[in-house]
Amino acid sequence: MAAGTLYTYPENWRAFKAQIAAQYSGARLKIASNPPAFTFGQTNRSPAFLNNFPLGKVPAYQGDDGFCLFESSAIAHYLSNDALRGSTPQAAAQVLQWVSFADSEIIPPASAWVFPTLGIMQFNKQATEQAKEELKRVLAVLNQHLNTRTFLVGERIGLADITVACSLLWLYKQVLEPSFRQPYPNVTRWFVTCVNQPQFKAVLGEVKLCEKMAQFDAKKFAEMQPKKEAPAKKEKVSKEGGKQQQQPQQQEKKEKKKEDKKPAPAEEEMDECEAALAAEPKTKDPFAHLPKSSFVLDEFKRKYSNEDTLTVALPYFCDNFDREGFSIWYAEYRFPEELTMAFMSCNLITGMFQRLDKLRKNAFASVILFGANNDSCISGIWVFRGQELAFPLSDDWQIDYESYTWRKLDVDSEECKTMVKEYFAWEGEFKHVGKPFNQGKIFK
Secondary structure (H helix, E strand, O other): OOEEEEEOOOOOHHHHHHHHHHHHHOOEEEEEOOOOOOOOOOHHHOHHHHHHOOOOOOOEEEEOOOOEEEOHHHHHHHHOOHHHHOOOHHHHHHHHHHHHHHHHHHHHHHHHHHHHHOOOOOOOHHHHHHHHHHHHHHHHHHHHHOOOOOOOOOOOOOHHHHHHHHHHHHHHHHOOOHHHHOOOHHHHHHHHHHHOOHHHHHHHOOOOOOOOOOOOOHHHHHHOOOOOOOOOOOOOEOOOOOEOOOOHHHHHHHHHHHHHOOOOOOOOOOOHHHHHHHHOOOOOOOOOOOOOOOOOHHHHHHHHHHOOHHHHHHHHHHHHOOOOOEEEEEEEEOOHHHOOOHHHHHHHHHHHHHHOHHHHHHEEEEEEEEEEOOEEEEEEEEEEEOOOOOHHHOHHHOOOHHHEEEEEOOOOOHHHHHHHHHHHHOOOOOOOOOOOEEEEEEEO
8 A cells, every 4th residue: 555745735736636546545645735844945946856856846746665756647546546546447548538638628728717816827818718618618528428427437436536526626616607517517416426525525625616707816916926026225325425314304204104004915825836936036137238119018918818819919019019129939849759648738838938937028929739649749929029039048048948949030021920910819721830720828
C-alpha cells in the first residue's frame, strides 16, 4: 500500500483527485500545504524540491520509500487500487479515456470561464463565450453517456468519476447555475452522487451548487495582482547641505493623514502563477529606453477582451497602431513532429505565456493550435514594443522562444493584414497552415 506526502497549496482541485483516490484505496497520504511543511513560492523553488520535481509544480508526491511523482493524474493513478483503476484491460482503458477527456476537453474551457470569476485571470468576452459553447458540447457528451449508467465506468465509483468530478467542481460551484445545467440532468445527478460520498466529503466538505452565475470582478482581479512598491521619497536638502526640517504644521498634517488612513485590505490568496510571479525579484524595465508611443496597448487589450473583435477591437488596432513604436511578428513552432495530444500542446502554449507574464505590458499575442492529436502545429501573431524581438532583452523571457521561428511582418502588406485579422478573430482560411483550426490561446 502506498504511503507518502502530497505537496500542494490549499484548495488545489488537482490535488483533490489524489486525496480522494487515497480515501478509497486506503493509501496513507500526508498533506503538506501550509507552513512550515510547505510554503508555495518558497519550498517548491528550493534546490532540494527541484532535485525531485524539476518543474517546481504542485501537486507533487514523494513516497516514504523515496519514490517521486509529479502530474496530478499520475499521482491519483498511483494512489488508487485496482478497483479504481479498472479491474479488466477494457475497464482500465475506459478509465484512461475519461481521465484524458477531463484534461483535454473539460479543463481548458473550464479555466477560461471560471478563472476570471475567481480573480485569477483577466476577463475575455470572446474566450468566455467560446468556453461556454465548448462546455455545452462536453456536458452533452457526458449526459448522453450517463443516460443509462450510474457511473462512468462499471457499477461503482472509480478513478474516472473522481477525475471528471474534480474537473467539474469549480464549474458547479461558480458558474453552472440551474438554467445552464438544466439540459444535463444526468450529469448533475451523477455529480451530486459523487460529491456526497463519504470519501469525497472527507476531502471536499459540503459542495454547494451554484445558484447564480459568478461574473468577472475587476476589483478582485486588481487586488490579486502583484503589488508594486512605491519609490522611497527623497529627503530635501538645504543650501547648507543639511536635511531640511519639516515645519510643525506640515508635520501635524502628515500625522493626521496617517491616523485617518484606513488599513489596506488583506490580500486575497493568489493562485500558483500569481504567487510565483509576486515572489520574483524586481528588475529594470527593458523597454525604458524606448520613446513614448501613441498606441495605447492596454486600451486595445480592453477592447479585445470586452468587445467584438471584428467590429470594434480590430478596427481600433488598425486605426491606432504605431508602426514606429511597435512591430508585428509571425511565429511558428519548430518541432511539430513532437506534438502529440492536443491538450499537452495547449499546455505548452499556456506555460510559455505564464513565464512571459512580465512582458504583457509591452506585448500581445494570439497563438493557435491547428490540427488534431499526433498531427498538429502551432503558430501565431505577436505584437511587440519596439522593432526587435523582445525576448533577448531579458534572461527571464528566453526559455521558450528559441523553439519557434520568428519572421517580422511588413505592417503595410496584405499578408500581414490578413494574418492579423485571422489570428485575432480565430477564424479564416489560414492558407499558410494547411491544417484545420483547433484551439486558440491569447497572451494579453
